[in-house]
Amino acid sequence: MCKGAMLTEDNDTIAAISTAPGVGAIGLVRLSGPDSIAIADRVFVGSKRPSEMEHSRVQFGRVVRDGAVLDEVMLTVLRSPQSYTGEDVVEISCHGNPLILRDVLSAVIDAGARLATGGEFTRRAFLRGKMDLCQAEAVMELLSAQTEEAKRVALSQVRGRTSQEVARLREQVIRAKVELDASIDFPDDVSDEALMGSDTARGGSSVKLLLDTARELDAMISAFAASQQAQRLPTAAIVGKVNVGKSTLLNALLAEDRVITSESAGTTRDRIDADLALSSGRRVRLSDTAGLVVPRDELDVKARVKMEEAVRSADFLIMVFDASSPLEDEDAQLVKTWGAGPAVLVLNKIDLGERWDPSVLVGKCGDLSQAPVVRTCAISGLGMDELDGALDKLLCAVTPEVPSEACVVGTMRNERLLQRARDAINAALAASHTGSWPEFASSDLAEALGAFNEFLGIDVGVDILDEIFSRFCIGK
Numbered sequence: 001m002c003k004g005a006m007l008t009e010d011n012d013t014i015a016a017i018s019t020a021p022g023v024g025a026i027g028l029v030r031l032s033g034p035d036s037i038a039i040a041d042r043v044f045v046g047s048k049r050p051s052e053m054e055h056s057r058v059q060f061g062r063v064v065r066d067g068a069v070l071d072e073v074m075l076t077v078l079r080s081p082q083s084y085t086g087e088d089v090v091e092i093s094c095h096g097n098p099l100i101l102r103d104v105l106s107a108v109i110d111a112g113a114r115l116a117t118g119g120e121f122t123r124r125a126f127l128r129g130k131m132d133l134c135q136a137e138a139v140m141e142l143l144s145a146q147t148e149e150a151k152r153v154a155l156s157q158v159r160g161r162t163s164q165e166v167a168r169l170r171e172q173v174i175r176a177k178v179e180l181d182a183s184i185d186f187p188d189d190v191s192d193e194a195l196m197g198s199d200t201a202r203g204g205s206s207v208k209l210l211l212d213t214a215r216e217l218d219a220m221i222s223a224f225a226a227s228q229q230a231q232r233l234p235t236a237a238i239v240g241k242v243n244v245g246k247s248t249l250l251n252a253l254l255a256e257d258r259v260i261t262s263e264s265a266g267t268t269r270d271r272i273d274a275d276l277a278l279s280s281g282r283r284v285r286l287s288d289t290a291g292l293v294v295p296r297d298e299l300d301v302k303a304r305v306k307m308e309e310a311v312r313s314a315d316f317l318i319m320v321f322d323a324s325s326p327l328e329d330e331d332a333q334l335v336k337t338w339g340a341g342p343a344v345l346v347l348n349k350i351d352l353g354e355r356w357d358p359s360v361l362v363g364k365c366g367d368l369s370q371a372p373v374v375r376t377c378a379i380s381g382l383g384m385d386e387l388d389g390a391l392d393k394l395l396c397a398v399t400p401e402v403p404s405e406a407c408v409v410g411t412m413r414n415e416r417l418l419q420r421a422r423d424a425i426n427a428a429l430a431a432s433h434t435g436s437w438p439e440f441a442s443s444d445l446a447e448a449l450g451a452f453n454e455f456l457g458i459d460v461g462v463d464i465l466d467e468i469f470s471r472f473c474i475g476k
Contacts, residue, residue: 011034012035012114013032013034013035013036013039013113013114014113014114014116014121015029015030015031015105015108015109015115015116016030016116016120016475017029017101018030018476019096019101019475021098022098023097023098025095026093026096027094027095027097027100028093028094029091029092029101029105030090030091031090031092032087032088032116033087033088033113034088035113036088036113037051037077037088037090038112039113040075040090040092042111043063043064043107043111044061044092046060046061046062047059050077050090055079058074060072060073060074064107065103065107070100070103070104071095071100071103074092075091076091077090078091081130084121084125084130085121085124085125085128085130086124086128086129087124115474116474116475117474118469118472119140119468119470119471119472119473119476120472121476122139122140122476123136126457131158132160133455133457133460133465134162134163134414134457135160136469137410137411138153138155138156138157138162139472140472140473141153141157141410142154142158143473145231146283147230147231147232147282147283149227149231149399150410153408153410154410162408163456165216166455166456167452167456169217169421169452170449170453170456172209172210172213173421173445174449175209176210176445179206180441180442180445181442206441207429207432210425210429214425217425220407220409221415221419223407224415224418227408233275234285234395234398234399235284235285235286235287235314235315236284236286236314236315236316236391237286237289237307237310237311238250238286238317239289239292239318239320239334239338240331240334241328241330242290242292243322244320244322244348245320245322245349246288247259247272247288249318249320249376250274250286250288252378252384253387254276258274259288270306271289271290271306271307271310272287272288273285273287273288274286274288278388278391278395279385279392282396284391287310289306289310290303290304290306292330292334315342316341316342316344317338317344318344319343319344320348321348322348322349323349323352323356323375324350324353325349325355326355327356342371342394342398343371344372344374344387344394345373346374346375347373347376348377349378350376350383354375372393374390413468417451417452417454418455420448420451421452422448424448424451425444425448427447428440428441428445428448429441
């Protein structure tokens with residue numbers, strides 16, 4: 001567990017609004033601590049007092065303060081240790097009006113609770129053994145996940161799979177260290193074969209056990225790199241010559257007027273980014289860019305630089321063309337310059353008629369022969385469903401695949417701890433080829449165990465906990 005003062009039990013009771021800011025159907029005020037139920041008795045009026053309710057029971061009633069009804073609510077009692085934090089917990093489900101939630105929170109604070117700090121509910125869950133540190137970190141990762149891979153990794157950690165794998169590797173290192181320490185303390189009783197040879201009576205030689213552990217750590221570290229790439233929110237740059245409707249297309253995809261548009265060419269000069277949630281649930285960051293023109297002044301030059309930056313950093317392009325006007329040199333330049341990568345071709349303004357066939361465009365660059373072609377009228381919204389589907393398929397194609405069975409850690413901190421453990425194990429293995437084995441190897445394995453312990457939250461310092469839980473929102 002945690003070393004230092006933070007291991008001491010907090011005797012106060014905390015409260016916070018645990019639902020997201022804004023208006024919703026339901027809002028939740030959560031209390032946790034030894035006086036949670038007593039505080040609920042002071043503010044809740046129902047058929048039973050909360051102190052008379054059994055664990056996990058729900059009751060309808062009213063929250064009152066100074067005789068005035070603040071809201072009609074559903075109140076749930078979760079008794080220690082069968083709660084998220086391991087303490088007595090009370091959850092008050094209110095109408096999701098921020099004014100009501102504020103009043104209810106104020107009432108429970110006046111009745112004896114204090115406002116929780118960021119991540120304090122999860123921190124208490126960790127300190128009371130309801131989860132290890134890897135699982136606690138993953139709670140925030142799950143809340144902030146923006147891609148399917150990020151959600152998969154965080155959920156796997158919350159459910160304890162990653163912790164179980166790391167705990168198993170830690171046990172292997174402990175077994176190897178026990179063998180080494182025994183050979184140091186009782187050299188006549190432990191043979192070299194038991195440490196380095198084929199003696200498997202006690203689970204295999206120390207060297208074999210460490211080699212297997214290092215290989216598994218290598219696999220987890222490699223999987224982290226691939227997973228991080230898959231977790232990154234993909235980006236798509238919207239490119240095309242001036243006045244083809246790029247900004248109007250962005251607004252149509254977002255279903256809001258995110259970007260100023262006009263009939264005048266060159267309205268958009270700066271790069272504008274916006275996140276789009278597709279109908280499949282996948283997300284992509286779109287970058288609207290200035291139209292492709294021959295620079296005439298300093299602003300055109302700066303706009304061109306911003307556009308090229310967006311193209312270089314994009315995972316794929318949305319190339320927009322005016323279907324109602326003949327193809328021009330700028331269209332051909334667009335295809336020749338950036339047509340080698342993944343792209344969707346959008347023929348916009350089809351309500352004004354089509355003046356050319358997309359095969360003419362594709363013929364200018366063979367790499368675009370497989371690119372999907374979508375016909376749209378961004379002003380009316382025609383073709384937006386088809387474009388949504390084309391973007392979704394392209395997202396699947398450009399997102400790296402991570403085997404579903406791969407055990408992946410979710411944070412850079414944890415990946416570095418695995419690297420530290422692996423490097424220490426490799427140092428121990430290197431010592432096996434020198435005269436310093438097993439004394440130096442035992443010291444290296446102690447370093448590996450320290451990394452595993454920090455990963456799981458065994459004997460960690462307050463500063464580490466402060467750094468981790470400082471990223472949490474209040475109420476979680």
